[in-house]
Amino acid sequence: MTPLKHIAESTVRRLSAYLRFLEDFEAQGHQTISSGELAAQGGTTSAQVRKDLSFFGSFGKRGLGYSVHALATSLRTILGLGREWRVIIVGAGKIGAALAQYRGFRERGFTVVGVYDVDATRLGRALDGNVVRDQTELEDDIHRLKPEMALLAVPAEAAQPLVDRLAKAGIRAILNFAPTPLVAPANVTVRSVNMALELEILSYALVNEKE
Amino acid sequence: MTPLKHIAESTVRRLSAYLRFLEDFEAQGHQTISSGELAAQGGTTSAQVRKDLSFFGSFGKRGLGYSVHALATSLRTILGLGREWRVIIVGAGKIGAALAQYRGFRERGFTVVGVYDVDATRLGRALDGNVVRDQTELEDDIHRLKPEMALLAVPAEAAQPLVDRLAKAGIRAILNFAPTPLVAPANVTVRSVNMALELEILSYALVNEKE
DNA sequence: AAGTGTGAATGCGTTCACAGCA
DNA sequence: TGCTGTGAACGCATTCACACTT
Numbered sequence: 001m002t003p004l005k006h007i008a009e010s011t012v013r014r015l016s017a018y019l020r021f022l023e024d025f026e027a028q029g030h031q032t033i034s035s036g037e038l039a040a041q042g043g044t045t046s047a048q049v050r051k052d053l054s055f056f057g058s059f060g061k062r063g064l065g066y067s068v069h070a071l072a073t074s075l076r077t078i079l080g081l082g083r084e085w086r087v088i089i090v091g092a093g094k095i096g097a098a099l100a101q102y103r104g105f106r107e108r109g110f111t112v113v114g115v116y117d118v119d120a121t122r123l124g125r126a127l128d129g130n131v132v133r134d135q136t137e138l139e140d141d142i143h144r145l146k147p148e149m150a151l152l153a154v155p156a157e158a159a160q161p162l163v164d165r166l167a168k169a170g171i172r173a174i175l176n177f178a179p180t181p182l183v184a185p186a187n188v189t190v191r192s193v194n195m196a197l198e199l200e201i202l203s204y205a206l207v208n209e210k211e
Numbered sequence: 212m213t214p215l216k217h218i219a220e221s222t223v224r225r226l227s228a229y230l231r232f233l234e235d236f237e238a239q240g241h242q243t244i245s246s247g248e249l250a251a252q253g254g255t256t257s258a259q260v261r262k263d264l265s266f267f268g269s270f271g272k273r274g275l276g277y278s279v280h281a282l283a284t285s286l287r288t289i290l291g292l293g294r295e296w297r298v299i300i301v302g303a304g305k306i307g308a309a310l311a312q313y314r315g316f317r318e319r320g321f322t323v324v325g326v327y328d329v330d331a332t333r334l335g336r337a338l339d340g341n342v343v344r345d346q347t348e349l350e351d352d353i354h355r356l357k358p359e360m361a362l363l364a365v366p367a368e369a370a371q372p373l374v375d376r377l378a379k380a381g382i383r384a385i386l387n388f389a390p391t392p393l394v395a396p397a398n399v400t401v402r403s404v405n406m407a408l409e410l411e412i413l414s415y416a417l418v419n420e421k422e
Numbered sequence: 423a424a425g426t427g428t429g430a431a432t433g434c435g436t437t438c439a440c441a442g443c444a
Numbered sequence: 445t446g447c448t449g450t451g452a453a454c455g456c457a458t459t460c461a462c463a464c465t466t
Contacts, residue, residue: 007419008435009412016411017392034447042392046447047437054449062443062448079411080418087410098309104390104407149413173413175406179315181228181253189416191409195386196315198402199298200227200290201220202360202384205400207291208218219457245425257425258459265427273426273465 011052015075017042018049022072034065085110086147088171090162092117092125092132095177096153100127113145118158142169149173156180163190222263226286228253229260233283245276296321297358299382301373303328303336303343306388307364311338324356329369353380360384367391374401 021041025033035046035053053059053071056078060066076082089100092115099105100115115127116135125132133141150171152159159178166174167188176182176192184190232252236244246257246264264270264282267289271277287293300311303326310316311326326338327346336343344352361382363370370389377385378399387393387403395401 063446080414094309098305108407196319203291274424
């Protein structure tokens with residue numbers, strides 16, 4: 001079940017999508033599913049589904065398809081979702097606060113264990129189960145609560161120094177919402193979500209394509 | 212300046228990144244820049260920068276580099292950012308409200324001209340310049356205000372019907388935050404931002420890669 | 423000398439096509 | 445027969461290498 005080689009991000013994305021659909025499908029009482037049915041969902045092809053899975057092993061039965069339950073379990077193991085992940089949120093502005101209260105994270109096994117800010121006027125504010133704490137507590141709290149991931153929702157200028165601090169304190173995965181490129185040590189994975197950039201890609205599409 | 216063929220999304224993403232940096236660089240008073248300097252910023256290569264630009268024309272001077280100002284202007288034209296885009300936000304929950312107040316959009320030329328929800332308790336709430344309106348007003352408002360884009364920040368079940376309504380009302384670009392796959396007519400571009408999925412990719416990275 | 427612009431080579435993800443098993 | 449699993453073919457994005465320009 002462990003891949004021999006590096007797996008493309010596009011493959012990991014699709015595996016997540018398959019898992020989501022398998023969970024729905026299982027809730028509907030289905031026992032078995034074919035690569036074609038799985039593909040139709042996410043707008044891909046049956047060959048793509050089989051290839052994606054083949055990197056990790058053989059999960060199906062020829063002529064029959066896949067056990068919905070067993071495949072979902074395997075995908076959870078592959079993706080590391082058989083457990084709870086603890087995340088902290090750095091930055092309690094509009095975006096940070098919205099993320100702290102986002103239901104979708106808990107539903108997928110991500111628990112927010114701390115929210116931090118520099119701004120004194122934001123400290124103490126309750127966001128679901130968390131109270132906004134001062135960012136000076138970051139290092140102590142990371143050692144105490146041992147979160148695995150951090151969400152960065154701070155202004156662009158503040159992002160890089162925080163990445164350095166988080167990396168030093170032992171965080172190994174960061175999801176960045178600040179619109180700026182970041183560098184991190186090799187053992188820290190940083191992903192960025194840039195919402196204005198997504199709109200710019202839509203802008204390009206409106207101006208250039210599909211006419 | 213118009214591309215002969217289809218341009219890869221990865222190229223468009225990088226063009227946006229180049230433009231951001233060029234604007235900073237220009238603000239610092241620089242007149243000229245080389246592909247290598249531009250590349251160092253976004254963590255790419257000088258060859259990549261030159262190739263990306265080459266799809267749209269020749270913007271540099273051999274032996275010299277690019278005029279910062281002229282290249283920024285060209286990129287804005289290519290990306291369709293020489294203008295203001297009007298966007299509406301559908302869904303005024305935590306995420307929708309945060310998006311409605313996000314500074315980064317206005318800074319990049321995206322103006323929120325309307326915010327909508329179904330929930331009566333949210334109607335009338337002021338979010339920066341906008342008041343949350345009832346979703347039944349959507350069609351009338353689209354015809355009146357002529358927004359080009361919509362941000363969808365509603366629960367997964369509500370997303371697809373809204374895509375259908377928005378498409379029918381004339382919206383041709385949608386940025387979706389609901390964690391569900393969507394289908395739309397060919398003349399409507401839909402992009403999705405799925406925050407739980409981003410965390411799942413980080414989960415995969417922690418469990419599998421970089422050890 | 424410095425740095426662009428671009429055809430050619432490479433590498434990689436997707437699609438194809440079919441052998442193999444239930 | 446039906447559908448999986450996978451090597452081979454394909455197509456596309458990235459990288460290379462160098463001719464060309466200032």
